[in-house]
Amino acid sequence: MTANTRSDESGIDLDDIGTNPTANPSFTDLIASRLSRRHLFGLGVGTAGTALLQACGGGGGGGGGGTSFPILPPAPAPAPPAPTPAPPAQQAPLKLNFNAVAKSLDDVVTVPAGYTASVLYRLGDPIAAGVPAYANDGTDAPSTYDRRAGDHHDGMTFFGINASNKWDPAGASRGLLVMNHEAITPLFLHPAGQTVVGGVRTVADEVLREFYLHGVSVIEVNKVGNTWTYKQDSSFNRRVHTLTEMAFSGPAAKTDYLKTKYSTDGSKTRGTLNNCANGTTPWGTYLTCEENWAGYFRRIAANDDKNRSTKEKASFSRYGVASTGRELWATVTPDTPDDLYGRWNTEVIGATATDDYRNGHNTYGWVVEIDPFTPSSMPKKRTALGRFGHEGACLGPVVVGKPLVWYMGDDSRNEYIYKFVSTKNWDAADIGGGIASGDKYMDDGRLYVARFNEDGTGVWLELKLGVNNITSSYDKYAFADAADVVTNARLAADAAGATKMDRPEWTAVNPKTGDVYVTLTNTNAASRPITKTSASNPRYYDDKTTGGKSQLGNPNGHIVRFADDNADPTARGFKWDVYLFAARSTASADVNLSQLTADNDMSSPDGMWFSHAAPGLLWLQTDDGAYTDVTNCMLLAALPGKVGDGGAKVITNVDAGTPRTQNTFVGKAPGTEGLRRFLVGPKDCELTGIAESGDGRALFVNIQHPGEGTSDIKAPISHWPDGGTSRPRSATVVITRNDGGLIGL
Template sequence: MTANTRTDDPLVDLDDIGTNPTSNPSFTDLIASRLSRRRLFGLGVGTAGTALLQACGGGGDGGAAFPILPAAPAPAPVPPAPSPAPAPAPLKLNFGAVAKSLDDVVSVPVGYTASVLYRLGDPIASGVAAYKNDGSDEAATYDRRAGDHHDGMTFFGMNASNKWDATNASRGLLVMNHEAITPLFLHPAGQTISGTGNAAVRTVAGEVLREFYLHGVSVIEVNKSGSTWSYKQDSSLNRRVHTLTEMSFSGPAAKTDYLKTRYSTDGSKTRGTVNNCANGTTPWGTYLTCEENWAGYFRRIKATDDAKRTNPKEVTSFSRYGVAGTGRELWATVTGGDDIHARWNTEVIGATALDDYRNGSNTYGWVVEIDPFNPNSMPKKRTALGRFGHEGACLGPVVVGKPLVWYMGDDSQNEYLYKFVSTKAWDAADVGGGTAAGDKYMDDGKLYVAKFKADGSGDWLELKLGVNGITAANANYAFADAADVLINTRLAADSAGATKMDRPEWTAVNPKNGEVYLTLTNNSARTISGANNTVGTDAANPRYYNDPKGATAQKGNPNGHVIRFADTGGNPAAVTFKWDVYLFGARSTASADINVSNLGGDNDFSSPDGMWFSQAAPGLLWLETDDGKYTDVTNCMLLAALPGTVGDGAAKTITNVDGATTATQATFVGKAPGTDGLRRFLVGPVDCEITGIAESGDGRALFVNIQHPGENSKTIGDPNTFLSHWPDGAKSRPRSATVVITRNDGGLIGL
C-alpha cells in the first residue's frame, strides 16, 4: 500500500480513512463468556498432507514450480513399512539481525550483498535513452521505461525457448506492479496545476502522459551471469502494461450495463489498470495484478453529480467505495484534454451511459490476468473475483482434481477478507494455457467473505444473489442480479455480516501445511469499546492502545498484527476455519498488553504489509513493513520468520487502556517467536516502503522492492531538502527500485 500525500482532497487516502459504515461484527457482544484453549483448538483441522502447496503473498510464486499432484489412485496392498527416514532438519535462521536504522541506505546482514537491478525510468527497449532523472525525459518514451512505486512481483523461470520453466534459476521474467507515483520527482518542478479546490486543473498534457505510463506493470527479462543479475534491455519479452493498455472483461459482470461506457458501448472492454499493489499467480503460469485504491483517481463532485443520478443505488455504491472528489492526480482536468483524460471523470455528463464515463469507476477494482510469455496478449479483468480494493490474490493449494482457491484482502480500514473457489477442478494439462486457461478457472466459482468468530472458529459466507441477505429486498442496497453483487462486492459483504478487520492486506499460504496468513497493517479508526457507533475491539482485532510518536498520539491499532487461519480439514473449499493471531507489531519497549508477541530489539516492527513464503525453503516466511508509526526509530524493514501452526499458543485476555477507561478483550495468540523465529533481515532507505518480494528458483537470489524513498519531500527547488537520494546518491532525485540480494558464499537466503 502507498498513501497519497495530496492535501487538497482528503478522500483519496481511502486505505487510511475507510468507507465502511456498517455495524458488522467486531463481536464485542459475542465474547461475554471466557474463551478457552480447548474451544479453539479442539475444532480440528487436517494438514494439506496430500497436496503440495503454492505459496504466495505479494511476491507471487518466487519462481518455484507450481506444485501439482495427480489424483490419488485406488488403494493398493500395503507392504511392510521400511524403517522411517530421518526427519528433515528443522529450518534455522542463519544471519545476524540487522539493526534498526534511519540511514539513507539499504542495510542487509553481514555476508550478504544488495544490488540495484531496476529503477524508475530505466529503459526496457532498444533505442530508449538512459533516464536523466531530472523531469526532462520525453513523455512518449515512458511506455518503454520502468514505472514508479515498484510493488508486488513474481519471478517466472524461463527456458531457452522462452517458455515457462520454474526450475530455471538463472534466467526468467520478473513481473512487477507499479502502484502509484511520487509526482514531485517526475517533472521539472513537480506537477503543473492551475487553480485550487474543485477548480484545479492540470495544464501540461505531457506531464499527465508520463503519469499514465508510470502506473501499471512491468515485464522484464532478467539473467544471472556468475553471481551478478541484470535485466536485458532489448528483450522481445519486455513489456509495460499501463493505464492506456486495452483490456477485456470476463466473468459474470462482463458485457453488462454496469460496465458500458463511451469507449465500450457493450461493456466488454476498458483501458488500463491503476494502483496495482500486491499480486498473485496461477498454476498455468500467468500473473495476477490487483487494483487497490483505484477510487481516488476518479473525478466526481458529489454535490453536483448526486443530483443527476436517477438511480439512488449508484450514489450508495459511490459512497461505499469512496468515489468522490477532484481525483488524486487531476487527470480528468487536462486543459484541452481528449478522451484519454475524460474517462477519469465518472460524473453524469451525456444523455446516457454510452455518451460518457458515468460507469468508468466500475471498470476498476478488479483482479487482472496478464500472460507474461505472450507480449501481444490482451490482459483480462476477472469479474468473478469481485470488485473492491484488491491488495492481492494469493493462490492456495494446487491439487489435480480439486478446485483452485485464491485468498484476497481488501486494503482499507474496517474492510474484509475474501476467497474465491473455482467451479472447475484443476487439470495439469492446462499448464501453459495462458489467459484461455483463466477463462476456465477464474470466470466461474464461488466468492466468499470471512467472519471471524469469538470462539476461534470462522465462517466463509457466500456472496451470491439470494443468500446471506443479498437480495432485492435488502433495505440498504437492493441487489438486482449476479453482476450487481460483483460490482458491489463490499455492499454484499456488508449484508452477509463479514468481520471488519484492521486493514486486510497481503495473504500468504504456508507450503508446509496450507495455513493462510493475513497482514493487518493498522487501524486508527478502531476504538476501545465501540461506543457511539464506532468499531470496538474483537477477538480477531483485539488491541486498542496509544503508541505515541514523539508528542503525537497514535491511537487504535497503529502497529498492526498478522492473523492466520486453517480451512477445516485442510480443504480450501471448506466453509469453516479456525484461527489465531500469529504476530503483533509493537515497539520492544511497549507494555505486555501492547507488545503481546514479546518482541525484542532484533525483531520489533510496526505495520506489517508485504508477506510471502519461500518455495526453495518451505516454511520460511518473509514479512515487509509499510510504516509511518515507528519511523521515529527506524526506516521500514524486511524480517525473516519461521512460524509454527495455528494453535501453537494459547487463549489470552488483553487489557486495553484509553485514558481512564480500561477494557479487556479475549483472543487467541500464537507462540511468541523469539529471535530464533523472527529476525530483522533488511532495513530500507529514508521514507520508503519495503514491498514486493520474489526469489529465483533455487532460493539463492531474493528480489525486493524499495518503494517511494523520500516521498514526503516538500520541494523540488533545493536538492538539500530531499529526504532521500537513494539509490543514486549525491544530490539526485530518489527513485523506486528493485534490489537483488545474494549471499556472498552463494547459499540459500536467510538460512
C-alpha cells in the same frame, strides 16, 4: 501503501481510511460462543495432507506469488474415496542463519554481513532498444515512458525460463520478473512537480508521463556469474499501464455496469492502476490487483447526485468515489478524440451510459490476469473475483482433480477478507495455457467473505444472489443480479455479515501447514475505538513516538492466520489465531504480546510471502508511519509455527485512564530464533514486493517511494539509490549470499 502526500494526521493514505458504515460485527458484536482454549485448540489443525501448497504473498501496499507449483497426480482408481497418501518425509527444521540487522534511519539499504544487495531496476530505466538512459530531472520525453520502468515498484513474481523460452519454475539464472507499479511521487517526475493552475492540470505531457508510470512491468532478467541484470532489448519486455486495452470476463462482462463510451457493450476498458499486491496461477500467468483506484476518478456529488439512482449513490459512498480526482487527470483540456482525460470523469454528462464515462469507476477494482510469456496478449479483468480494493490474490493448494482457491484482502480500515473457489477442478494439462486457462478457472466459481467468531472459529459466507441476505429486498442495497453482486462485492459482504478487520492487506499460505496468513497493517482510534476491539483485532493502546506524539488505536498492526477445516480450502469453516502482534520492544506486555526484542520489533506489517525454495520460511515487509521515529521500513525473516501453537489470553486496553479487558488468541512468541530483521531500507520508503529465483539463491525486493515526504524538490529527504544530490527513485534490489547459499538460512 502509505502515500504520505495523501495522508491523514497518522500518516495513513486517505484511500485507506475506510468507507464501511455498516454495523457489521467487529467480533464483540457477534453472539460469542464460549471463549475456551480447549474449544479452539482441542479441535486440532489439519496439515497440508493431500495438497501441496504454493505460497503467495505480497504493500501498502503489495501479494508477490511464487512460481513453483507442484502438482499432485489424481488419486488412483477406484475413486472416491481417494486413498490417503503416505505422509511426506520429515525434513530437518529450518534455522535462520544470519545476525539481525539493527534498526536504522540512514539513507541506505542494509543487509546482514555475508550478503550483497544490488540495484537491478529503477524508476525510468529503459526496457527497449533505442530508449535513452533516464535523466531523472523531469526532462525525459513523455512518449518514451511506455518503454521505461514505472514508479512505486510493488508486488512481484519471478517466472523462470528454460532454453525453449517456456516457463520453468526451477529456473535459477534466467527469468521474467513481473512487478506492479502502484502509484507515483509526482514531485520527482516533472521539472518542478505537477503544474496545477486553479485546480486544473495545464500540461498534458506531465499527465501522459503519469499514465505510463502506473501499471506493470515485465522484464527479462539474467544471472551472469554472480551478477543479475535485466536485458534492455528482450522481446519479452513489456509495460502494461493506464492506456493498455483490456477485456472483461466473468459475471460482470458485457453488462450495463461496465458500458462506457469506449466500450458500448461493456466488453473492454483501458488500463489498470494502483496495482499493489499480486498473485499467480498454476498455468503460469501473473495476477495484478487494483487497490486504491477510487480516488483517481472525478465525481463532484453536488453536480452528479441529481442524475443518480439511490443504488448508484450507495455504491459511490461504499467505494469512496467522490473527489476532484487524485491526480486531477480529468481536468486536462482540450481532451483527445479518444477521451484520454475525460474518461476519468465519472459523472453523468451524456444522454446514456454509452455517451460518457458514468460507469468508468466500475471498470476498476478487479484482479487482472497478464500472460508474461505472450507480450501481444490482451490482459483480462476477472470479475468473478469481485470488485473492491484488492491487495492481492494468493493461490492456495494446487491439486489435480480439486478446485483452485485464491485468498484476497481488501486494503482499507474495517474491510474484509475474501476467497474465490473455482468451479472447475484443476487439470495439469492446462499448464502453459495462458489466458485461455484463466477463462476456464477464473470466470466461474464461488466468492466468499470471512466472518471470524469470538471462540476462535470462523465461517466463509458465500456472496451470491439469494443467499446470506444478498437479495433485492436488502434494505441498504437492492441487488439485481450476479453482475451486481460482484460489481458491488463490498455491499454484498456487508449484507452477508462479514467481520470488519484492521486493514487486511497481503495474504500468504504456509506450504508446510496450509495455514493462511493475512497482514492487518494498522488502524486508528476513530476507525476502531476501544469499545470495538475484539478477539481478532484485540489491541487499543497509545504508541507514543520518541517526540511524545500520541498514536491511539492499533497503530502497529498484527497478523492473523487461519486454517480451513480439514485442511480443505473449499471448506466453509476455519479456525484462527493471531500469529504476530507488531510492537516496539519497549512496549508494555499488553501491547507487545509477541514479546518482540530489539532484533525483531516492527510496525505495520504489509508485504508477506512464503519461500518456495525453502518451504516454511516467511518474509515480512513493513509499510510504516508509526515507528519511523526509530527506524526506516524493513524486511524480516520468520519461521512460523501453526494455528493453535499458542493459547488464549486476556489483555487490558486503556483509553483515557480507563481499563478494559479483551480476550484473544495469541500464537507462540517467535523469539529471535523464529523472527529476525534481515533488511532496513532507505529514508521515507516502504518495503514491498518480493520474489526469488527458482533455486532460492537470489531474492528480489522492491524499495518503494524513498523520500516520498519531500516538500522541496531542491532538498529531497532521500537520494537513494543513485546518491549524491539525485532525486530518489523506487527500485528493485537483488540480494545474494556471498557464498552462494540459500537466502536467510
